Amino acid sequence: MKKIAQIFTVLLTTGFGLFAQNVEKEPIPLNIGLYGPYVIQPGIKVGPAFGLKKWSLERGSRTKPASLFVSPQIGVFVRPKNHISYVINGDLGYKMKSGKSNFYMAASAGLGYLMTDQLLSTTIDLGSGDVVGKDRELRNYFLPTINFELGKEAQKKIGWFTKFSYSRKISSKVEDSAFFAVELGLKTMIKRNGK
Numbered sequence: 001m002k003k004i005a006q007i008f009t010v011l012l013t014t015g016f017g018l019f020a021q022n023v024e025k026e027p028i029p030l031n032i033g034l035y036g037p038y039v040i041q042p043g044i045k046v047g048p049a050f051g052l053k054k055w056s057l058e059r060g061s062r063t064k065p066a067s068l069f070v071s072p073q074i075g076v077f078v079r080p081k082n083h084i085s086y087v088i089n090g091d092l093g094y095k096m097k098s099g100k101s102n103f104y105m106a107a108s109a110g111l112g113y114l115m116t117d118q119l120l121s122t123t124i125d126l127g128s129g130d131v132v133g134k135d136r137e138l139r140n141y142f143l144p145t146i147n148f149e150l151g152k153e154a155q156k157k158i159g160w161f162t163k164f165s166y167s168r169k170i171s172s173k174v175e176d177s178a179f180f181a182v183e184l185g186l187k188t189m190i191k192r193n194g195k
Contacts, residue, residue: 026051029154031161033185035075037085043077045087045183048190057096065097071108085116091147102153112143114169114179141169143179151187159187 028048035045052068071091078084093108116139151161163183
């Protein structure tokens, strides 16, 4: 499972690096958000969004911009006294803006890797009450996701977004289980050289 994670990470980073060199020199949106798996496990998540293709949809007298995007992300979250987890994933999505405003809705599907440093048990000295040992296990999961996002694009000012994700944690050693998360954050633009 570790080799799969390493291969996935290398493909993700090199693929997005090559892609980023070939797109137009426009600013790149950067999402920085509070990440909450199961709503109650606090964390943070960061990632850019690269535009693949843009077009417009004609609806009567109104024109709505639409686009395809790809977004690599990295994050960390914790459940105190239970585990600390790290996630890396990439989403491919469709975004549609509401006319001339900067409000948008987006749907995406992603593939990810989740590594959890799980606390299994704690040994306590009954004489002093001190913790004398902790038994931990590193668990690895494949994490395919579906996502829904809404927000306001960052132009001259900072934008915002809300994202809902659902997934299955798939592992060869641990029983599969549902995984869902909420993300609330800010969008800012990274200016690229040559613009």
